[in-house]
Amino acid sequence: MRGANMNWLGRREPELYGTTSSSELDARLRDYASTRRFEIEIPYTNHEGEAIERLYAAATAGNIDAVGTRFAQSGMSASTQQLER
Numbered sequence: 001m002r003g004a005n006m007n008w009l010g011r012r013e014p015e016l017y018g019t020t021s022s023s024e025l026d027a028r029l030r031d032y033a034s035t036r037r038f039e040i041e042i043p044y045t046n047h048e049g050e051a052i053e054r055l056y057a058a059a060t061a062g063n064i065d066a067v068g069t070r071f072a073q074s075g076m077s078a079s080t081q082q083l084e085r
Contacts, residue, residue: 002044003051 002022005012010021026042033040045051 001051001055002042004046004048007044007046 007022009017009025010019022044029040029042043054045054
């Protein structure tokens, strides 16, 4: 899940966040997933409520085993982890 301002990676304050663009990062993630034979979806949203709804919908549908969200003063950061069984 790409949250607020992630679509600006590589353009917004590159001296702080680096020059890798969001599309370059997505390509790396897709390559990684492909070599391990799983599919990923990389949704973007600048709306925290939408991000949370998508995370819980994925968990409810059984697409992920655990959902973790954390809120920072400057915005939301959300992460998901696939748990080993």
